[in-house]
Amino acid sequence: MRISVYRKAHFNAAHRLHNPAWSAEKNQAVFGLCNNPNYHGHNYELEVRVTGEVDPETGYLIDLKILKNLIKTEVENRFDHKNLNLDTEEFANLNPTAENICFVIWQKLRAKLDAKYDLGVRLFETPRNFVEYPA
DSSP states (O other), X not given: OEEEEEEEXXXXXXXXOOOTTSOHHHHHHHHGGGGOTTOXXXXXXXXXXXXXXXXXXXXXXXXXXXXXXXXXXXXXXXXXXXXXXXXXXXXXXXXXXXXXXXXXXXXXXXXXXXXXXXXXXXXXXXXXXXXXXXX
């Protein structure tokens, strides 16, 4: 039986959308308020989907405690209450757009999750704006 399980998580983080190769005017034109030099923050909501075959011995796809701890270690501890531009190595040279944050989270989780599982990450930057990888 192939099935998906989901785990939700939450973290708060600040960021600034900015391309250092561009002029201040171009950054402002493209990123608007999100280019504030003093940064701005979001209450990110995260949904992680793991898909695969149910273990016939346990009845589990994956022990959700394992998934909870993985998200805590790889996402919440790493990004919660941080300035993504200044406090994280992942975004030192990568614009912390919702798209890039989602993909970085997927990479972090994928590296720690057994290859037998398919993985999907959905990141809500606001209640109405979200991204998903893979699409």
